[in-house]
Amino acid sequence: MQPTISIPKHWDYPRFALEQRTQQGIILGLQYYPNGTELAEQFGDGWRYALMPNKNSDELFHFQESQIQPLSPEELLSEITAEIEFYQQQIAILQQQLAAITGGSTNG
Template sequence: MLPTISIPQHWDYPRFALEQRTNQGIILGLQYYPIGTELAEQFGNSWRYAVMPNKNSDELFHFQENQIQPLSPQELFSQIRAEIEFYQSQIAILQQQLAAITGGSTNG
């Protein structure tokens, strides 16, 4: 069973999803500031997102929903394709190392 997140009906629905890639980075968390709270008065009642600029970063930035820009379909395709190619090259290297240990071919 997949985990479920319930959002109160009087809250706006978030525009972005967890792990979504954006121009600012990858969304790792989200937080809502509801009307009538001190944080909403300070930042506005909306969603705020915790974003890591890239998967090798140790930094985390927080953005309001209107500060997040989604990637275009072409940008998203390019990022995912580059990641696939990186991992395919890593797999090829590991297969070569395994073949050297076992003395045979490990293609398959």
């Protein structure tokens, strides 16, 4: 069962989704600053996003929705393809290690 998040009807719907890849990084969290609140007056009202520049980063950056640029379909395809190739190499290495300890070959 998928978890459900309810957004009040008087809030704008967020433009970006959790785990979405963007020019600035991967979205890990989002907050809404309602108009008329102290946070909205200080930082601007609307959605703010917490992004990690890359999966190996220990930094987290916060952006207003207007500061985030989505990846083009070509950039997204390139990123995902590179990640798949990386994990396929890791799987091949692990299969070789497993074959070395079991004395046989493993086929994926």
